[in-house]
Amino acid sequence: MHVVVNAAMSVDGKLSSRRREQIAISGPDDFDRVDQLRADSDAVMVGVGTILADDPSLTVDDADRRAARADRGKPENPARVVADSRIRTPPDATVLDGRAQTYLLVSEAAPPDFIEEMEDAGAYVIAAGQDQVDLTTTLAKLEGDGIDQLMVEGGGELIFGLLEEALVDELFVYIGSKVIGGRDAPTLADGDGFIEDFPEPELAGVERVDDGVVLHWQF
């Protein structure tokens, strides 16, 4: 499986302010780049923190891109994947609106009645990991289901979890011309953080887009 992380951060590495509201960091050209990346992926993944904060749809915005996917014999939208150990995703979340197949990656600590509720809402539930989702195992299962290119759209907790398991192949970071600041604001990679053996990706591309720049890192 090929895992591509994409996120937009401020000048100082933040995905949002300490209030964890969605903040417009990028512009129209970057939005278009991200939409293409989505259209090129078999599935788009986020952590439950992003579901709760932003309630994203994770679908392809451009109708031509959806049509092109259909022409290739694919579903109009890539599948959606949420890492959600104990099922905090609300049943009325937009990712459960039926516009695309949705996977919920959960842990063994997920309450069985919540699992049932999610399955009733149309989600495929994959369980692995004791208290938190075992990302290596669940991504391997997704690959077994035909998901070869997985795009990850954040947030910082999930991105760190994937980096910790060495599951990330590529990282696209749009850096926008805003400073957010804040020692408690979410950053591109949160979690416990590394203290040694820092992952050292290669800088494969630098491109100015909108008022900012896209850095492309390869692991």
Place this chain on the structure above:
Amino acid sequence: MHVVVNAAMSVDGKLSSRRREQIAISGPDDFDRVDQLRADSDAVMVGVGTILADDPSLTVDDADRRAARADRGKPENPARVVADSRIRTPPDATVLDGRAQTYLLVSEAAPPDFIEEMEDAGAYVIAAGQDQVDLTTTLAKLEGDGIDQLMVEGGGELIFGLLEEALVDELFVYIGSKVIGGRDAPTLADGDGFIEDFPEPELAGVERVDDGVVLHWQF
């Protein structure tokens, strides 16, 4: 006064790991760029957090650059400035080694006997602000002392304090090819963070240096 901030951050916006140890983020070419920026400045400033974590010298490394400064009738090294509200700088800190003039910016909460101890160690103490250093007032006093170009080398708490007071004119950020991660690791701009009216600098330059890239932002 012209205030130029310079810092090196990881792919994900961190200045260090959660352990707050000094981490080599940049390489030799960036080190050289920073040394030139120091040599071009009248003073180099850090917060006391950086003194306690790294005990930096803040002097110009290259002998030719020091000689060139002397030729221009300047001291070999720019002055050093530490923002240190209650004087936590230890008397044996390297910034007090006499190799350059050192200013300690303190608040009215700084204990008088500590002030005396610092003055005995050769520092010039400037006090303004009730509990924390009033950066606008103290920087104006530094300007009155002939400091026209002030370089700020971090850390993230001080950088946010300066941004909050709209004192920053330029920001150079070296982004190195390391991921540090960690929700508690210091970032380029910490403090309370903005929740609206985010500063929106312009991206004035993008240059690949060593294994990373230097972004130049203008406020």
